[in-house]
Amino acid sequence: MPEKLTKKSENMPRWYTDVIRMAKLADYAPVKGCMVIMPYGFSLWENLKENLDRKIKETGHKNAYFPLLIPESFLRKEAEHVEGFAPEVAWVTQGGHDQLEERLAIRPTSEAMICHMYSKWIRSWRDLPVLINQWANILRWEMVTRLFLRTTEFLWQEGHTAHATYEESEEEVLRMLFMYRDFAEEYLAMPVMVGRKSESERFAGALHTYAIEALMSDGKALQAGTSHNLGQHFAKAFDIKFLDKDEKEKYVWQTSWGVSTRLIGGIVMMHGDDAGLILPPTIAPVQVVIVPIWDDRTKDRVGTAVNELCESLTKLCRVEADLRDEYRPGWKFNEHELRGVPVRIEIGPKDLDKGQVVLVRRDTKEKMFVPRGEVEDKISKVLGDIQRDLYERAVDFRIKHTYKVKSVEEMNEMLERERGIFDSHWCEDAACEAKVKQETKTTIRCIPFDDEQSSGPCLVCKKPGVRAYFARAY
RNA sequence: CGGGCGGUGGCGCAGCUUGGUUUAGCGCACCGGACUGGGGGUCCGGAGGUCGCGGGUUCGAAUCCCGCCCGCCCGACCA
Structure with missing residues (x-):
């Protein structure tokens, strides 16, 4: 345990790990990338969870629990999904003294297991929509880990829904996205940008992905929550069909959405100062x-x-x-x-x-x-004043650190002295996106929903494009 | 997974270059006691270490060599 807290203003990464350990939110566990969430940190998580859980239930969802272990064959059913997660999956290959006939994946996410069950449960349009959420632990074999922000095992909530039509599924995806936004802003005093992810950042197997993104006080962005429209990819892979009112057999339309213990890392970075943590009163273990x-x-x-x-x-x-x-x-x-x-x-x-x-x-x-x-x-x-002021200070910070740029050169010029969100336009071509990433190390954090500035020339090729927020990210 | 740095009582470090007078030190924390108490108090006494793990070199290894594990920072992949 460090004796004196590093100044946040001097060395943010160091400050971050110091403050988490000194404040007794969490400690390193003996296994690489794993942490113990200590009572104070867990109490913070419980307060967060309690409020979020209530909002999830208020929007009509029910909690359930699916198993930790997923047969390899299930994971393989959706091609893009397997490929996307392959490098991060940990496997159980042995039970007791015996080698298993089929490897079992420790869930990196539960689509495969849940879809398998949905295919058994859904028969008729009357069974829809299915609106289930689960609170669970997840394991992803990560190369680089940081307390709360990216750990090998983490806690999260994953909602999985099935609907009769695309329109209904899209409505659900957006409903939960905005629920996350409201939750982050009201409970965590964390202002977020809301929008669609580019193709390259889309969840493996999804039609499209939406996200809430927060700007940390070092000018880097943090993806704080995601909401995916899975389309019918998984329904086709797992054979989730229902007989509709028109007596035709159809595949369901699915969504999934989640936030994790990463939110705690976001709260720490966003609000803390040289003296330590500053917790939003609504979720502070001790107010x-x-x-x-x-x-x-x-x-x-x-x-x-x-x-x-x-x-x-x-x-x-x-x-x-x-x-x-x-x-x-x-x-x-x-x-x-x-x-x-x-x-x-x-x-x-x-x-x-x-x-x-x-x-x-x-x-x-x-x-x-x-x-x-x-x-x-x-x-x-x-307490109310503090909650409000934390939010307002974070909004001010974001406004001050959002820069309109028209070209990669202009962005790089800004990056020499500032970090933050670069508000620009993009033609939606992956090649231009890759070029920006290579030259600036920023990525498209999200493509905001239509507004008056929604079109303009791409910052790379100058062809007409959509508005996009770029930033260096955690 | 590459590149760099690190691992020595609970924590932060020194010692390592040049192996042996070092019985492995220091600060903080810890335990006992006294005085104290409005922004990390003072004094006295005390306890606590297979030097990350495993091999090797050597008469002798915290110190040199090899392998592994863990952490941090910087890059490629991700919540």
């Missing part, structure tokens, strides 16, 4: 921490006041009193800042005399003196 300032003479008075306030606030928020006697107040301040607790309340003898508490915002470090009688009202307001 308010109360630190007593006491000595032997004042311990009783202060302790009583702290406990009384803590109990009262429990009804309003996730609050903790830090009564540890072995640490001094200054030490605690630093620790809670490192861990990103949104609000700190200090209570000492001087405050008791004045009938107040000291309240400090983590994001701005603003210190407020609040009469004891007004603390309850103030807390709710301040």
Whole structure:
């Protein structure tokens, strides 16, 4: 564990791993690329999950659980899908002492297994739509790994739906995409760009892929969630057919969509500062921490006041009193800042005399003196303010770091001094996309939905193209 | 998977170049005690290490050689 936190402004990659370990979100496991999500990190994940799960259910989906192991033959059914995932699949080849007749893949995603089951379950138009989500762990054999952002095993949620028509499936794909956007913005205070992925970034086996993309504070983009229209590729490969109202047998139209523990990495990078994490109040494991300032003479008075306030606030928020006697107040301040607790309340003898508490915002470090009688009202307001301000600061940052460019040369010029999103146009030819990538190391993060600036000359070949956001990415 | 760097008490490091007076040190953390307590306190005492793992060279290896594992940074592939 590093002793002192590296400054975020000086060395972001180092800061990132330091802060995660020092804040006890996660630790390295003995197997390459694997991590232990520690109680504080897991609590953050649980809060995130609880809110997202509710939104998934509100849109009509039900949770289920499919197995971890997938027979090789299933994975092979959809040609592009196999090829896309081949380099990242881990295999079980032996059970007990015996070699298996057929290798079993540890799921890199569950399309194959779920499609197999859907082919058994779906017979009639009356069985549709099928709207299922699962929370699961996933294994992908990655070359380069980073805590939360890319680990060999990770946790996620994957929705898998089947519909009678393309129109319905497309409606579902977009519904979930915008649900992700709302979730990221409202709960994680994470503004995102929304759009379609280019052909080269499309999910293996999908018709097309949409994504939410967030700009991190080092100017690199992070794909934060994806929503795929699988078309009928998997339905044909797995023989998922239904008898429609017109008495004709048809293949279903499918979607899948997911977000993962990567979101935690995004929250860390997006909001944190030199002092450590800054967690959005909605999902922070601890929203308010109360630190007593006491000595032997004042311990009783202060302790009583702290406990009384803590109990009262429990009804309003996730609050903790830090009564540890072995640490001094200054030490605690630093620790809670490192861990990103949104609000700190200090209570000492001087405050008791004045009938107040000291309240400090983590994001701005603003210190407020609040009469004891007004603390309850103030807390709710301040937590809301922090949530809103984090979001607004991130939006401002994104606006300041979005650059309109008309050519690769112009982009490279900007890249010499700035990182961010390059707002340009692209003719949708893969050759031009590859050229941009080669010369700038940026990729198309997404093609936003139609707007007034949606067409213009391609930044490479100058032929008419669609609007596209480019950035270097995680 | 290439290129670079690293792995020595829990953490961060020194020692390695030039193998042996080093009984493997230092800082922080940890344990006991005292004084303390509004931004990472002070003093006293204490415990803790098969030097990443496995081979090899040697009278002798933390130190030299080979292989492997893990991490970090930079590139090609990906949530």
